[in-house]
Amino acid sequence: QISAVFVPTVCVIALLTFVGWWWTAGDFAEALVNAVAVLVIACPCALGLATPTAIMVGTGQGARAGILVKNAEALERAEKITVLALDKTGTLTCGTPQVTDVVTYGLVRDEALSLAAALEENSEHPLARAIVSAAVSGVATVNRKKAANFKSLPGHGVEGEVDDRSLRLGSPSWLGLADDPAVAELQRAGKTVVVLVEGETTLGLFAVADALRPSSRAAVQRLREHGIRVVMLTGDNAATAAAIAAEAGIAEFRAGVLPGDKAAAINELKSGGGLVAMVGDGINDAPALAAADVSFAIGAGSDAAVEAADLTLIRSDLMGVVDAIALSAATLGKIRQNLFFAFIYNVMGIPLAALGWLNPVVAGAAMAMSSVSVVSNSLLLKRWRSGR
Numbered sequence: 001q002i003s004a005v006f007v008p009t010v011c012v013i014a015l016l017t018f019v020g021w022w023w024t025a026g027d028f029a030e031a032l033v034n035a036v037a038v039l040v041i042a043c044p045c046a047l048g049l050a051t052p053t054a055i056m057v058g059t060g061q062g063a064r065a066g067i068l069v070k071n072a073e074a075l076e077r078a079e080k081i082t083v084l085a086l087d088k089t090g091t092l093t094c095g096t097p098q099v100t101d102v103v104t105y106g107l108v109r110d111e112a113l114s115l116a117a118a119l120e121e122n123s124e125h126p127l128a129r130a131i132v133s134a135a136v137s138g139v140a141t142v143n144r145k146k147a148a149n150f151k152s153l154p155g156h157g158v159e160g161e162v163d164d165r166s167l168r169l170g171s172p173s174w175l176g177l178a179d180d181p182a183v184a185e186l187q188r189a190g191k192t193v194v195v196l197v198e199g200e201t202t203l204g205l206f207a208v209a210d211a212l213r214p215s216s217r218a219a220v221q222r223l224r225e226h227g228i229r230v231v232m233l234t235g236d237n238a239a240t241a242a243a244i245a246a247e248a249g250i251a252e253f254r255a256g257v258l259p260g261d262k263a264a265a266i267n268e269l270k271s272g273g274g275l276v277a278m279v280g281d282g283i284n285d286a287p288a289l290a291a292a293d294v295s296f297a298i299g300a301g302s303d304a305a306v307e308a309a310d311l312t313l314i315r316s317d318l319m320g321v322v323d324a325i326a327l328s329a330a331t332l333g334k335i336r337q338n339l340f341f342a343f344i345y346n347v348m349g350i351p352l353a354a355l356g357w358l359n360p361v362v363a364g365a366a367m368a369m370s371s372v373s374v375v376s377n378s379l380l381l382k383r384w385r386s387g388r
Contacts, residue, residue: 002047003044003047006042006044007044010038010039010042010346010350011039013038013042013350013354014035014036014038014039014042015035016354017031017034017035017038017353017354018031018032018034018035019031020354021034021035021356030356033360034353034354034356036360037353037356037358037359037360037363038350038353038354040353040360040363040364040367041345041346041349041350041352041353041358041363041366041367042346042349042350042353043367044342044343044346045367045370045371046338046341046342046345046367046370046371046373046374047339047342047343049338049342049371049374049375049378050335050338050339050341050342050374051335051338053338053374053375053378054331054334054335054338054378054381055072055075055076055331055335056378057331057334057378057379057381057382058075058327058328058330058331058334058381058384059072059075060382061327061381061382061384062075062311062323062324062327064386065320065323065327065385065386066299066313066314066315066317066320066323066386067311067312067313067314067320067323067324067327068299068311068312068314069310069311070309070310070311070312071310071311073310074294074295074310074311075310075311075324075327075328075331076328076331076332076335077275077293077294077328078277078294078311078324078325078327078328079325079328079329079332080275081228081275081276081277081293081294081325082227082228082229082273082274082275082276083228083229083231083269083272083274083275083276083277084223084228084229084230084231084276084277084278084279084321085231085232085233085265085266085269085276085277085278085279085288085292086230086231086232086233086250086278086279086280086318087232087233087234087262087278087279087280087281087282087285087288088232088233088234088236088241088244089126089210089234089281089282090126090280090281090282090298090300090301091279091280091281091298091318092212092213092216092232092244092248092250092318093210093211093212093213093216093244094210094211094212094213095126095210095281095298095300095301095316096126096130096210096211097126097127097129097130097192097208097209097210098130098133098134098208098209098210099113099130099131099133099134099206099207099208100191100207100208100209101186101191101205101206101207102134102204102205102206102207103182103204103205103207104203104204104205105201105202105203105204106201106203107203107204112196112203112204112206113131113134113135113206114135114145115145115162115163115165115167115196115203115204116131116135116169116194116196116204116206117131117132117134117135117136117145118145118146118147118160118162119147119150119158119159119160119162119167119169119196120132120158120169121146121147122147122150122152122158123152123158124283126210126282127192127194127208128158130208131194131206131208134206145162145163146162147160147161147162147167148160148161148162149161153170153174154258154259154260154284155171155235155258155259155260156170156171156174157169157170157171157174157175157194158170165198166198166199167196167197167198167203168196168197168198169194169195169196169197170194170195171193171194171195171235171237172193172195172237173237173256175195175197175202177195177202178237182205183195183205184239186205186207187237187239187240187243188239188243189207189209189243190209190240190243190244190247191207191208191209191240192207192208192209192210192236192240193205193206193207193208193237193240194206194208212244212247212248213316213317213318215317215318215319216248216318217247217248217249218319219317219318219319219321219322220248220249220250220318221249222319222322222387223321223322223325224249226322226325228325229252230250230251230252231250231252231253231254231269232244232245232248232250232252232253232254233253233254233257233262233265233288234253234254234255234257235255235256235257235258235259236255236256237255237256238255238256240255241253241254241255242255259284260284260287262280262284262285262287262288263287263288263290263291265288266278266288266291266292267291270291270292270293275293275294276292276293276294277292277293277294277295277296277321278291278292278294278295278296279295279296279297279298279313279318279321280295280296280297280298280301280305280309281297281298281300281301281302281305281316282301282302282305283302283304283305285297285301285305285308286302286304286305286307286308287308289305289308289309290308294310294311295308295309295310295311296309296310296311296312296313296320296321296324297309297311297312297313298313298316299312299313299314299315299316300316301316311324319387322387323386323387326384326387327384330381330384331381334377334378334380334381337377338374338377338378341370341373341374341377342370342374344370345366345367345369345370346370349363349366
């Protein structure tokens with residue numbers, strides 16, 4: 001956009017310089033030398049270096065801080081983030097949930113875990129891995145069972161047949177137990193509840209808790225200090241989501257968001273104006289990451305999330321988002337400074353060249369100095385350090 005105005009303007013000035021000097025002095029050679037001096041001093045070669053050199057250094061500094069930049073434009077935009085949507089499991093939390101409570105009805109604890117683990121063994125969900133882990137390593141007497149006719153219902157749970165018993169395992173709302181007092185009590189404690197049923201009979205409740213990442217609360221606080229609106233998206237019920245959000249210092253959250261609805265939630269946030277970013281780690285976060293203006297993937301997350309994201313946080317630490325925003329601001333600052341250095345020589349030199357006060361050789365040296373100034377200024381970005 002700048003070049004579209006700058007180049008024709010300079011060409012017109014050079015032509016006017018040539019015509020003016022030839023008309024007034026009558027010396028073709030002198031008129032040509034002064035016109036060439038205008039073209040040489042105005043040559044905006046440093047303009048082409050202003051952005052890529054800063055982006056290159058900024059990308060390298062990001063890699064040293066554990067931030068891999070796949071999309072350079074996203075690094076430029078990160079400074080302007082106004083809304084940041086966060087996935088809960090694996091992003092705010094450590095992503096390694098553990099079974100903390102088992103409530104059974106008509107079954108012994110080991111048998112309930114065995115049936116649940118048989119259903120969950122074919123699932124990749126973190127809650128499924130927690131139940132299987134509890135059954136395999138936490139209970140020595142569990143008999144390994146296999147599920148037949150297994151079916152996964154994203155956002156709800158799984159179902160299948162174990163020992164000729166038709167079982168379903170999933171969220172209380174899906175299984176009609178959202179108002180159960182035992183379920184509500186566990187949820188108020190910030191735990192996710194998974195229910196095992198056979199037909200209409202409840203066989204057991206499994207409470208799963210996932211610890212908050214040590215840096216999550218501090219990162220959320222830093223983001224809010226930057227004026228960024230932080231929104232947590234989770235498939236958990238409202239009680240569990242409220243407990244986790246309060247622990248992380250997040251004032252706004254959306255509970256009961258199914259995997260397929262996260263991208264719609266991002267688009268809804270974008271419709272409110274401003275620049276919306278998303279942080280996630282799971283395969284079900286990939287559509288939301290792709291929909292966001294700027295997207296961050298937790299490095300320890302799924303390949304689909306990493307592939308869809310603009311930036312990857314290698315350290316799986318939410319403070320990496322804070323660092324990325326700070327790095328974006330530093331990089332944009334250098335780009336603005338570089339644009340100043342790219343034009344200051346031109347702005348000062350063009351009138352001198354048009355008046356015949358600037359030799360083309362000196363003009364060439366000044367033009368080269370603008371490029372040197374831009375590259376040197378970009379290299380100063382290497383002094384940037386992560387806030388951690």
